[in-house]
Amino acid sequence: xxxxxxxxxxxxxxxxxxxxxxxxxxxxxxxxSEDRRQFIRRSAAGVAVLASPSLTHAAVPESWKIPGGDxxxxxxxxADQKNVIRWISQGRSVAGEGVSWTPLHDLEGTITPNGxxxxxxxxxxxxxxxxxxxxxxxxxxAKPLAFDLxxxxxxxxxxxxxxxxxxxxxxxxxxxNAVQAPVGYAHGLLSCSEWTGVKLSVLLxxxxxxxxxxxxxxxxxxxSGVTVSLPLxxxxxxxxxxxxxxxxxxxxxxxxxxxxxxxxxxxxxxLKWLRSLQxxxxxxxxRFDTVSYTDLHKDGTFEMKVKSIIxxxxxxxxxxxxxxxxxxxxxxxxxxxVAGVDISVDNGKTWMAATLQEPVLDKxxxxxxLPWQWDGTATIVKSxxxxxxxxxxxxxxxxxxxxGSSAYYHYxxxxxxxxxxxGYVSHVYA
Amino acid sequence: xxxxxxxxxxxxxxxxxxxxxxxxxxxxxxxxSEDRRQFIRRSAAGVAVLASPSLTHAAVPESWKIPGGDxxxxxxxxADQKNVIRWISQGRSVAGEGVSWTPLHDLEGTITPNGxxxxxxxxxxxxxxxxxxxxxxxxxxAKPLAFDLxxxxxxxxxxxxxxxxxxxxxxxxxxxNAVQAPVGYAHGLLSCSEWTGVKLSVLLxxxxxxxxxxxxxxxxxxxSGVTVSLPLxxxxxxxxxxxxxxxxxxxxxxxxxxxxxxxxxxxxxxLKWLRSLQxxxxxxxxRFDTVSYTDLHKDGTFEMKVKSIIxxxxxxxxxxxxxxxxxxxxxxxxxxxVAGVDISVDNGKTWMAATLQEPVLDKxxxxxxLPWQWDGTATIVKSxxxxxxxxxxxxxxxxxxxxGSSAYYHYxxxxxxxxxxxGYVSHVYA
Numbered sequence: 046x047x048x049x050x051x052x053x054x055x056x057x058x059x060x061x062x063x064x065x066x067x068x069x070x071x072x073x074x075x076x077x078s079e080d081r082r083q084f085i086r087r088s089a090a091g092v093a094v095l096a097s098p099s100l101t102h103a104a105v106p107e108s109w110k111i112p113g114g115d116x117x118x119x120x121x122x123x124a125d126q127k128n129v130i131r132w133i134s135q136g137r138s139v140a141g142e143g144v145s146w147t148p149l150h151d152l153e154g155t156i157t158p159n160g161x162x163x164x165x166x167x168x169x170x171x172x173x174x175x176x177x178x179x180x181x182x183x184x185x186x187a188k189p190l191a192f193d194l195x196x197x198x199x200x201x202x203x204x205x206x207x208x209x210x211x212x213x214x215x216x217x218x219x220x221x222n223a224v225q226a227p228v229g230y231a232h233g234l235l236s237c238s239e240w241t242g243v244k245l246s247v248l249l250x251x252x253x254x255x256x257x258x259x260x261x262x263x264x265x266x267x268x269s270g271v272t273v274s275l276p277l278x279x280x281x282x283x284x285x286x287x288x289x290x291x292x293x294x295x296x297x298x299x300x301x302x303x304x305x306x307x308x309x310x311x312x313x314x315x316l317k318w319l320r321s322l323q324x325x326x327x328x329x330x331x332r333f334d335t336v337s338y339t340d341l342h343k344d345g346t347f348e349m350k351v352k353s354i355i356x357x358x359x360x361x362x363x364x365x366x367x368x369x370x371x372x373x374x375x376x377x378x379x380x381x382x383v384a385g386v387d388i389s390v391d392n393g394k395t396w397m398a399a400t401l402q403e404p405v406l407d408k409x410x411x412x413x414x415l416p417w418q419w420d421g422t423a424t425i426v427k428s429x430x431x432x433x434x435x436x437x438x439x440x441x442x443x444x445x446x447x448x449g450s451s452a453y454y455h456y457x458x459x460x461x462x463x464x465x466x467x468g469y470v471s472h473v474y475a
Numbered sequence: 476x477x478x479x480x481x482x483x484x485x486x487x488x489x490x491x492x493x494x495x496x497x498x499x500x501x502x503x504x505x506x507x508s509e510d511r512r513q514f515i516r517r518s519a520a521g522v523a524v525l526a527s528p529s530l531t532h533a534a535v536p537e538s539w540k541i542p543g544g545d546x547x548x549x550x551x552x553x554a555d556q557k558n559v560i561r562w563i564s565q566g567r568s569v570a571g572e573g574v575s576w577t578p579l580h581d582l583e584g585t586i587t588p589n590g591x592x593x594x595x596x597x598x599x600x601x602x603x604x605x606x607x608x609x610x611x612x613x614x615x616x617a618k619p620l621a622f623d624l625x626x627x628x629x630x631x632x633x634x635x636x637x638x639x640x641x642x643x644x645x646x647x648x649x650x651x652n653a654v655q656a657p658v659g660y661a662h663g664l665l666s667c668s669e670w671t672g673v674k675l676s677v678l679l680x681x682x683x684x685x686x687x688x689x690x691x692x693x694x695x696x697x698x699s700g701v702t703v704s705l706p707l708x709x710x711x712x713x714x715x716x717x718x719x720x721x722x723x724x725x726x727x728x729x730x731x732x733x734x735x736x737x738x739x740x741x742x743x744x745x746l747k748w749l750r751s752l753q754x755x756x757x758x759x760x761x762r763f764d765t766v767s768y769t770d771l772h773k774d775g776t777f778e779m780k781v782k783s784i785i786x787x788x789x790x791x792x793x794x795x796x797x798x799x800x801x802x803x804x805x806x807x808x809x810x811x812x813v814a815g816v817d818i819s820v821d822n823g824k825t826w827m828a829a830t831l832q833e834p835v836l837d838k839x840x841x842x843x844x845l846p847w848q849w850d851g852t853a854t855i856v857k858s859x860x861x862x863x864x865x866x867x868x869x870x871x872x873x874x875x876x877x878x879g880s881s882a883y884y885h886y887x888x889x890x891x892x893x894x895x896x897x898g899y900v901s902h903v904y905a
Contacts, residue, residue: 123731291584
């Protein structure tokens, strides 16, 4: 895979009259929206080139002379996007064990297209005959039930936009030296979709919950033996048996025919390829409840913590010259809604509030944006998110102080990018 | 293409103990949310089958015995979805002239996956070299400008979820006899995406709008000569130069590298493959401003009017037996937000308020849902939407009275489906 942007692909030629003449002062911390709009207008001016007569007048483009290409039953991206792909990191000792990453640095908005949703498989993608498939709901229920795909589709559905993040996302940042990787390759075990399915509470209502039930033990059809335990209150709150992702049936790599969606909780419990859902009085303490993923936070909570990452610049690439840049990225929290994102362009000395793209949804990715007039001097850029409960993304030092230096999961500290005077971007601990 | 569901594929066997025993009364018009929740619980009961010991206990599924399939750089749907495709209706006299339809009856939620976004091409899909591509902004501006893809990406971006509907969507319903077609094949020139791009107002601010500018004339790079005129106030309000669709770059069939998004207005003005944007004092009165698409509404407005369609049943398919069904579908308006959707299961004698899936967004598709306990007798089912301005979807008679019987565009009347006692669904004028 090659980097999309390199030092050699400056798209604005500094010898032409296309640079911003106004290297305006850094945006003030208290900038109001009207000021901001004017700032954007003033700052962006000059990026475009003057239109030539050939564009505005009589010239006839080649594509007007011949009919275009055919319709298709199912569309695919343009060949230009051949490098906008999931990057695969695969282990060597176990077949089908590894991850594929969402290329966050090449995407915009908040919805992840289905073809680019991240994957974490422990033993590959099982092939399931959906005509034979059933999921069992049993254990501490009045009446054990089984659902095939057709019967599940008869239940009342719920749609919601939600992120899923792997508990191991960003874990290269535990390393003592700052690893250089494009944003998606370091933080892209994170995707966001509109999920549709049946609330597990509806199915449990039908089965009848016995009084001593406290946990749900779920297992799937892949050969790695993933079994997870979920507290019943989370199951009854907002957990879905998801059948659809961004409108269409789940993809094979995302759990077809059915998976759990456990909004805001780490990826592993959003169990794919459902086989069995069993109510129990206590957690199973399976391998995936104990050895992997499930290090509780110090405060005893379990949700993915508030976090943000800038996506409009990415380590290894180069900003196309000084002047106006929109600093944009994604923020999220497993604990409700994102309340705000601050950006610093001076290594944390001062912070400015970014604009959050509406609607800001519960347990969904939120896009943030901030206009930035870069004066071309080397600096360090950071983002920090705060959620509706006032939880703020910690510094790396604070996270290490809490979790120790040999931790592996749930890295959510503030990320810093250095921008050199030539625009080259690196990941730094700062 | 074959129908996904036919009379022969009842997925619930009436000889088994899987039917709903309780053929409850029709939901009352004033049903409150708590009542509704209880109704859903009571009604849905019985769809599942009792779980067998083989599912709940020791049986080892085949997929546990072997590693699963490989990772992929870009995922695709499961082979089971081979018929969940855009259906193509192509003319014979002009190459690449026609439509492809979003299969709404096979989808859920509100987001259309990019591979299934509807298409309307007048002369095929132009192949564009994005490295050479520029769009010109000229005419009544202080400074004509040209933007290549790299420079457009430097401007401040905006993301929003919005539907696009072709002005000719649903036009088979102008026919004097009710045409039988699956929902997506009659109403699926309608899709909804999260679009990201640069507000045209930002670019115009830089170019400088001359005082006598009132219209924008836009043309594209395909060989059919599509040129459209847009009033400047709409352009300055919320029109985007869209670069991304559901996170990734526009697909070739949806305007790559850049298209207009004109939220709430008919498809044709959401011009694809942008070439030139010219400010003028009056509309061009091009072929696409006059002959095609642009019949104004009687009240002088131009937005797509409030509309809804049920997608959970589809002509030519058969409901899987009496009992509980969720009636679900999509509602939208080019004039703000959907305020409500009513469902009738007795051919319009009584109406019940469906639940709107949150968030209900401006000029976006809204999913509605209503629990229905079908007693197995033949009936007629309808949906009608009302928007935030109190505009209600008209009856077919009222629409014909307004537009005449030889109209072609902007069909938005209430649609009726008959359900026979065996569950067979037909499109009817009723």
